Amino acid sequence: WHDETVKDHTHRKNYVVSEQSRLQLVEQDLELAANLNAYAEQLQKKISVLRRVAENWRRALDEAKGREEEYLSNPLHSFPLIRTLHEDWGPVERLMQQLVGQEQIAALELMREHLPGAEDVAEAMWGIFRIVHTHNLEPKDVAEGVLDGIQYRGRLSALDCQALGKFYFHVADYQTAIKWLTLSQDLMEEQPLEYYDELGATSSGITLLLSRCLVALDRFDEAKILLGGDKTFGDKAYHIVSHFQKHPPQQSINMENGNFTEKFNRLCSSMSRRKTDGSAAHSKPARLHCRYNATTTAFLRLAPLRMEELSLDPYIVLYHSVLSDEEMARLENMSTPLLHRARVFDSGIRKPKISPARTADEVQIPNPKLVAEDIQLVECIQKRITDLTGLMLTSMRRIQFLKYGFGGIYVPHHDFFSVHTPTSRLHGDRIATVIFYLNDVEHGGATAFPNLDLVVPTERGAVLFWHNMDGETYDLDYRTLHGACPVIVGTKMVMTRWIYEWDQMFVKSTYYPPRQKDYRQFN
Numbered sequence: 109w110h111d112e113t114v115k116d117h118t119h120r121k122n123y124v125v126s127e128q129s130r131l132q133l134v135e136q137d138l139e140l141a142a143n144l145n146a147y148a149e150q151l152q153k154k155i156s157v158l159r160r161v162a163e164n165w166r167r168a169l170d171e172a173k174g175r176e177e178e179y180l181s182n183p184l185h186s187f188p189l190i191r192t193l194h195e196d197w198g199p200v201e202r203l204m205q206q207l208v209g210q211e212q213i214a215a216l217e218l219m220r221e222h223l224p225g226a227e228d229v230a231e232a233m234w235g236i237f238r239i240v241h242t243h244n245l246e247p248k249d250v251a252e253g254v255l256d257g258i259q260y261r262g263r264l265s266a267l268d269c270q271a272l273g274k275f276y277f278h279v280a281d282y283q284t285a286i287k288w289l290t291l292s293q294d295l296m297e298e299q300p301l302e303y304y305d306e307l308g309a310t311s312s313g314i315t316l317l318l319s320r321c322l323v324a325l326d327r328f329d330e331a332k333i334l335l336g337g338d339k340t341f342g343d344k345a346y347h348i349v350s351h352f353q354k355h356p357p358q359q360s361i362n363m364e365n366g367n368f369t370e371k372f373n374r375l376c377s378s379m380s381r382r383k384t385d386g387s388a389a390h391s392k393p394a395r396l397h398c399r400y401n402a403t404t405t406a407f408l409r410l411a412p413l414r415m416e417e418l419s420l421d422p423y424i425v426l427y428h429s430v431l432s433d434e435e436m437a438r439l440e441n442m443s444t445p446l447l448h449r450a451r452v453f454d455s456g457i458r459k460p461k462i463s464p465a466r467t468a469d470e471v472q473i474p475n476p477k478l479v480a481e482d483i484q485l486v487e488c489i490q491k492r493i494t495d496l497t498g499l500m501l502t503s504m505r506r507i508q509f510l511k512y513g514f515g516g517i518y519v520p521h522h523d524f525f526s527v528h529t530p531t532s533r534l535h536g537d538r539i540a541t542v543i544f545y546l547n548d549v550e551h552g553g554a555t556a557f558p559n560l561d562l563v564v565p566t567e568r569g570a571v572l573f574w575h576n577m578d579g580e581t582y583d584l585d586y587r588t589l590h591g592a593c594p595v596i597v598g599t600k601m602v603m604t605r606w607i608y609e610w611d612q613m614f615v616k617s618t619y620y621p622p623r624q625k626d627y628r629q630f631n
């Protein structure tokens with residue numbers, strides 16, 4: 109069974125999103141360290157025996173120095189020497205040949221398949237990349253533990269910076285690659301050079317990559333000076349530079365959706381830090397209205413909900429304290445074991461697929477794997493959505509529970525399909541969206557609407573609701589473009605429920621194209 113789980117990418121461990129997998133990392137790290145220490149101890153034991161033997165042999169000869177003949181005339185000197193030279197070298201040679209720490213090496217091999225793989229590292233690097241890119245952070249600050257103006261305890265090592273430098277090299281961002289690689293070289297002062305030699309990060313290797321970046325940026329002279337200053341390359345600097353010029357690097361990691369708009373990045377940055385007083389505040393426009401909604405349905409007359417209008421056109425509201433702590437805890441507990449990597453609908457292949465545009469784990473609830481009382485809770489929440497929105501939900505479509513890890517995003521998108529999909533044929537388009545925030549993200553993770561200059565920070569228990577289509581004409585409202593800002597620290601849990609056109613047939617009149625208003629200018 110194990111092989112299958114490894115092959116099935118949707119079920120592999122997610123070290124970025126899952127606390128449980130991350131805790132395993134700590135355990136594995138401890139185990140690796142203990143194993144390595146045991147190995148070093150074995151090695152140390154062998155070294156001290158060999159040293160002792162060598163010392164004993166030398167001591168005899170030191171004593172004899174200059175008076176060898178007299179020394180050897182004493183049988184208590186010559187007998188041991190004869191015996192030693194005949195008998196002892198054999199066992200010593202055997203000891204020298206004996207492999208040390210086979211047990212620990214075997215243990216390491218066994219552990220290896222459970223350690224993070226290349227794709228885990230790639231995912232984590234993308235996470236850092238998105239945080240750095242969205243907030244326009246300086247590699248130096250990041251390496252020193254300053255993320256978006258906040259000093260954290262973590263630090264990056266020379267090896268971490270080298271890995272990030274290579275990553276940026278592969279995405280063809282040579283300017284930033286140079287920053288990471290230079291940092292890596294500076295940080296190498298922290299350990300003896302042999303340490304880096306053994307771990308595959310030589311300073312001259314970095315110099316070579318640095319000069320490659322410089323050449324790619326047409327900074328030939330700097331590249332020559334850099335190479336000339338390294339003994340390894342010396343007088344070959346000129347040839348190396350012209351070789352690099354003839355063979356320019358190819359971008360080998362596709363940025364795909366790594367590039368967000370300036371507007372989105374600015375909104376995310378304006379709202380990435382939680383207010384110190386603990387209250388969350390969305391940015392512009394300032395609070396329009398805050399009141400109790402006691403009218404949408406009969407339920408709300410009994411239990412009015414605090415509602416904040418964030419935008420009137422298009423209509424966007426935020427409800428506070430919709431879910432109780434107990435409900436949120438149960439939602440988290442029932443969903444966490446079922447999470448798998450989120451997919452988005454690819455209009456090219458007309459199927460959902462894993463995409464860097466949306467890096468989160470997800471599960472659809474309710475779900476046959478849940479116990480009856482959990483299903484009941486989800487159904488109760490579906491009813492509450494109708495209370496909040498006045499819109500109908502059918503059991504055909506479900507709520508999506510999403511969990512984002514560091515660097516987790518959802519690039520700006522519209523929730524409506526605008527093209528025909530298997531879902532839209534059955535249910536119509538997504539006329540409205542409801543997002544439940546299930547936790548306060550420590551840093552980052554707001555929902556941003558770049559066309560509306562609106563950004564909504566996560567607020568545990570709150571619910572965001574908006575219409576994706578004009579309420580009367582059903583025109584697609586392109587102004588509702590929105591995305592999830594990268595999570596910087598912590599995880600983010602939300603539930604999204606998209607509300608469909610055909611489900612409203614008994615509460616609203618349904619319109620068909622031709623559409624009347626043109627919102628596409630905001631596309």
Ligand SMILES: O=C(O)CCC(=O)C(=O)O
Pocket residue numbers: 518523543553554555556590591592593602604
């Ligand atoms: O996580 C968020 O803030 C946004 C999620 C979203 O846009 C969606 O699920 O459609």
Ligand SMILES: [Fe+2]
Pocket residue numbers: 521522523541590
């Ligand atoms: Fe969305």
